[in-house]
Amino acid sequence: MNCALWAGRSQANTSSMLNPELKLNTKIFDKDVAQAPIRQGFGEGLVEAGEKNEQVVGVCADLTESTKMDLFAKKFPNRFIEMGVAEQNLASVASGLAAMGKIPFISSYAMFSPGRNWEQIRTTICYNNRPVKIAGSHAGVSVGPDGGTHQAIEDIAITRVIPRMVVISPCDSIEAKKATLLSAETDTPVYLRLAREKTPIITTLETPFAIGKAMSVWTSSKPKVGIIATGGLLYHAIMAAKELEDEGTEVEVMNLSSIKPLDREAIIALAKKTGRLVTVEEHQVSGGMGGAVSECLAEEYPVPIQFVGIRDEFGQTGTPAELLRHFGLDKEGIKKGVKIALAK
């Protein structure tokens, strides 16, 4: 056993740890843990997808560098289309490209795509059954100083409700790259939820990733609570788990990057193992990942759930750390959620 894997342990007789089977980043608990923006993984993955398949094309609405599609645009200028600030056109042009056999990736800020162009995504992509891949960057409040207009905290709700749409919210840049590559190989529309700021690297190249699979990244033999997190907040959930362990509360943490299709089996198993859950997402509680989890469990195995998310508010200006704290989404907010869950 790699000693670093046990870095979260403070007592020799406990059995909580990073799941060794997933070959996660062993330096995750270091102060200087490596960080990269989740969108960077998308940019790199798109280049690789383009190298693998010449049908892959990139389409962007005036945010090529911000969404990291610039890497693809530089490498494949003939397969890159600049739309200008026209997100409705972005979605429907991509549908037309896909109708001719292309595998289009479209990128913008999540607030504008899938925000502004939702109906075009529903009708011309999903209803039309065209395998367009929608990369929504700058999702969540951690966009920071740009403020509430640019903080998409409703995008999981509006995408997961559309038939055929696959919804993936990667936890770090490495997972984002894997998700991008797999998206290019699926024949369905996909929404890739990406974040702007640098996020600690949790996974490694060896960590398994599959669409529709949820995995426990922090495991425990006798967890009292199961934490299910999505996106960059997974890191905060792991940090919360470590501290809770130190404080005598064992929990298990699951990475639910694939929000749709949902890994019902893994979620039900976690509910059975722990008896109570906390869901963690940088998104409205209404309609988000926690909603998806509760829809599953309400039917299959009801357990008490506490939602860590945003409760019917808009975002605002601030640093990412200030905003995560304000909305109760950081380590402290997650620990609070666990305590509420334990009291249920």
Added chain:
Amino acid sequence: MGLTDSKIKELEATANDIRITIMDILEDAGSGHVAGPLDMADIFTVLYFHTLNHEPKQPDWKERDRVVLSNGHICPVLYTTMAYAGYFPKEELKTLRKFGSRLQGHPHRDFLPMLETSSGPLGSGLSQAVGMALADKIDHGLTSSRRIYALLSDGELECGQSWEAAMLAGKNKLENLVAVIDRNNIQIDGAVEDIMPLEPLSDKWRAWNWHVIEIDGHNIQEIADAFDMAKSTSGKPTVIIAHTIAGKGVKEFERDYRWHSQVVNKETEQMAINELRTLGGKITSEHQ
């Protein structure tokens, strides 16, 4: 490249038959749109029986031209023309708007995969056609002889997305793209020019670097000529502004915005079909 008189008469007769069938199936359906399908019958006829490079018996033939119907609500004319062209049996037209039918109230590829797009919500068809034209250009550059046809209503030009698509097509010099506007000047709430004036319409398209052709949308020769001109246009996309008479062929419907969508009862159907049969008789007798 004129059509022979005989060909013109043949196409006129086909368009008239298509109108009769449209009235028949709308009455059977008990709901649906009337004015647009009737006024686009001539254009659909020329497109499917003269202009298009297609294989009705092999609808997924890769080299085919593409037809994107943006204003999906006029699908009675799309379905009827496709049936007349041999894509599926005419008997199936009777199932329009019925449960389980391949002929959904607005076109849906899940039910009828030979459709190029599903449509209904206005304003997004031109964008999809632009995407198809861009894909063809990426693959074949200027060597492609394929044409992508986008059929639009004038009312849907009130959607901003139509102009987003127009700008992109002009910028990318998509000569393989041909848009046809059904300029019938009606929409649900009234006359288009009252609801939201579009004029000067041709200037707007020219400003975005489009080749503009204005025609009488009921003149078979003009329609065919416009499509031929579009095929030989280089360096810019073509838009054909087809001036049509809403509800064309049935005097009671013509130019009346209320017939955009209205239930066709048995009595109205008979009146309309009788009028169209009279018209058809005239076409045939002139032909003979």
